[in-house]
């Protein structure tokens with residue numbers, strides 16, 4: 629089991645390296661709620677959670693956002709995902725595929741946590757046990773400032789530019805379908821920013837959310853970067869031009885297209901494997917609770933097997949084909965074949 633865990637880790641690292649390019653799949657914050665489910669409800673809640681994750685991906689691919697509800701009563705799971713509007717379709721899929729596997733770090737069955745939000749710089753995913761789709765602000769909202777001060781010029785000018793920029797973004801975005809990017813370049817100091825409200829946050833709520841965000845992010849200046857991660861919106865400024873304001877569709881479409889296929893096929897495997905491996909890992913650590921943990925793990929595996937995340941052997945084989953070295957996916961081509969094959973035997977072992 630320990631070996632499987634290591635193989636899984638190297639497999640995950642391979643993907644992290646592969647897709648850290650321009651989908652902005654870099655984490656801004658992971659926020660898990662502190663609410664927990666009652667023991668008898670846990671299995672159903674996990675099953676519903678997995679069902680919502682299954683349903684979110686095709687919607688993201690079609691419309692760049694998704695809202696899914698599954699279950700009834702106190703085991704209902706709400707899930708929402710959205711990409712930043714400047715990402716093209718392929719980058720959106722890449723960012724989201726990554727985001728989806730990482731939100732599992734707020735595992736609902738580890739102490740039965742009932743909600744989590746993962747903010748990436750390119751996309752966002754949240755699940756919870758209530759309808760939060762048009763929520764504007766919440767107690768768990770976060771402001772994250774860089775650690776270093778701006779060092780490329782006059783700090784007073786920089787701070788003034790930041791305040792001007794975020795004010796402008798928070799006024800413009802609600803009037804522009806909840807999205808705006810821009811820069812302020814004065815006194816030889818440039819600042820770049822992006823503001824976005826989530827799909828179901830209406831115009832006036834978007835304004836409320838971003839006004840709040842602009843006032844909080846102002847406290848970051850003169851740090852050279854700042855982000856506000858609210859329930860209803862995302863606001864970021866930086867000394868770097870991190871967004872894409874071109875209207876030209878993406879370059880390198882072909883390579884990205886293939887990557888997306890691979891990720892779409894293999895990431896559910898990674899997801900299943902990480903659920904199982906993490907559960908195993910925690911089960912092994914708590915020797916005292918071993919018996920109870922084993923019982924729960926058995927039930928969990930049944931749940932995972934029932935979900936659509938469980939892939940047929942044929943589709944797994946197809947996945948290994950995509951890793952053929954002739955596909956020239958960069959270094960480690962044959963290494964990854966080995967990793968994928970290991971994952972298959974790992975997965976079939978779990979059945």
Ligand SMILES: *[C@@H]1O[C@H](CO)[C@@H](O)[C@H](O)[C@H]1NC(C)=O
Pocket residue numbers: 662663767
């Ligand atoms: C959960 O977090 C909120 C706010 O962070 C706090 O007010 C509340 O007491 C916490 N609840 C539990 C059960 O820890």
Ligand SMILES: *[C@@H]1O[C@H](CO)[C@@H](O)[C@H](O)[C@H]1NC(C)=O
Pocket residue numbers: 679680682697698699
């Ligand atoms: C929840 O997910 C399951 C499994 O995918 C599906 O069969 C069911 O119809 C879904 N329920 C709702 C209310 O969407």
Ligand SMILES: *[C@@H]1O[C@H](CO)[C@@H](O)[C@H](O)[C@H]1NC(C)=O
Pocket residue numbers: 762
């Ligand atoms: C959120 O939207 C739903 C319907 O779309 C509406 O019934 C509800 O009142 C809204 N919530 C708030 C806080 O506006």
Ligand SMILES: *[C@@H]1O[C@H](CO)[C@@H](O)[C@H](O)[C@H]1NC(C)=O
Pocket residue numbers: 782783784785815
């Ligand atoms: C920075 O700019 C402000 C306003 O333009 C000016 O008053 C101040 O002296 C400048 N500081 C430095 C260190 O250049």
Ligand SMILES: *[C@@H]1O[C@H](CO)[C@@H](O)[C@H](O)[C@H]1NC(C)=O
Pocket residue numbers: 792793796800811812
């Ligand atoms: C704010 O936005 C408006 C409209 O895009 C623009 O004309 C103005 O120059 C902007 N101001 C700043 C300080 O960026």
Ligand SMILES: *[C@@H]1O[C@H](CO)[C@@H](O)[C@H](O)[C@H]1NC(C)=O
Pocket residue numbers: 815816
């Ligand atoms: C901007 O930089 C140029 C060259 O470095 C300098 O000549 C000019 O005075 C600077 N302008 C301001 C407003 O600081």
Ligand SMILES: *[C@@H]1O[C@H](CO)[C@@H](O)[C@H](O)[C@H]1NC(C)=O
Pocket residue numbers: 762763764830831832833
């Ligand atoms: C917009 O959303 C807010 C909060 O969700 C709600 O109070 C308000 O009624 C909504 N306005 C419209 C016009 O739907």
Ligand SMILES: *[C@@H]1O[C@H](CO)[C@@H](O)[C@H](O)[C@H]1NC(C)=O
Pocket residue numbers: 810811869873874875
């Ligand atoms: C994109 O941003 C850059 C720098 O802010 C600007 O020079 C350029 O004109 C912008 N392009 C478009 C299409 O808005």
